[in-house]
Amino acid sequence: MPQISEAFRSHLSLSLTHAGIVSKKDYAPAGELAQTIAARLQQQKIAVTIDTVTEDLDVLIVLGGDGTLLHVADQAARFSIPVLGINMGNLGFLTERTEMEAIAAVDELVSGTITIENRMMLKASLGTGNRNSSSRYALNEVVISKGTLDRVLQLSTRADEEYINTYKADGLIFSTPTGSTAYNLSAGGPLVYPGLASILVTPICPFMLGSRPVLLPPNSRLRTSLEKGHDHRAQVIVDGQPAWDMDDSNTLKVAAAKHPLRLIISPDRDYFAILRNKLHWGIGKESQ
DSSP: OHHHHSOSEEEEEOOOSEEEEEEOTTOHHHHHHHHHHHHHHHHTTOEEEESOOOTTOSEEEEEEOHHHHHHHHHHHHHTTOOEEEEESSSOOSSSOEEGGGHHHHHHHHHHSEEEEEEEOOEEEEEEETTEEOOOEEESSEEEEEOTTOSSOEEEEEEETTEEEEEEEESEEEEEOSGGGGTHHHHTTOOOOOTTSOOEEEEEESOSSTTOOOEEEOTTOOEEEEEOTTSOOOEEEEETTEEEEEEOTTEEEEEEEOSSOEEEEEOTTOOHHHHHHHHHTOOOSSOOO
């Protein structure tokens, strides 16, 4: 798996001839910035494609927020396209560059060496008997949710052939380290450094307080099914997007994806600086 064999962080000099720009839908400032960046790149004889991800892109620039980046992460990962995120609001976990830094960040792509982090992704499919659905991919998480049901779900879960637990909960989160700061964190799961290849399993509002999050190795193949005889139904949500309806005839399969997302990061801002900013850790200067 690339998450294990490839270095988490590396430096790369881009030979930039074709750039893609994806901006947040129905948000005029993002569209305006996209046109400004496109014009600047075209002045450097670099071809630009707007709001379409194609295999021949050398880089993908995302303008919006983390949600916009999540929307294109699957395609970018499959084509091994480095992604630069520009946040149009507050500092993001993934889109860490601000709107004010956008032009300087684009100039770095053209003239300098970039820093890339290989962010692990998850592959999920829903099985019925011997048939599996087409796969969906997640940078943050795959979630089984009870939705508006009044009763808790009973989710029998295995890692490879080993039985973990039957979770009695409102749902279950399978998260990457990148996604540990998203729904996993809200559900009481741990923060995990993104360079640590692993899969988190976190119950949502578990019925038993002893049901705790579990951190598993990245080569684990997880299988979860609803306990039969309870007439329960659930929804599977992949990076915030509804993917499948699930009943007790289905098995959700989750594993590490073959290709990581190649995320371009700022050389001047580290992961813990982002955590301190987003989670409001402490005040004042860094402790000596």
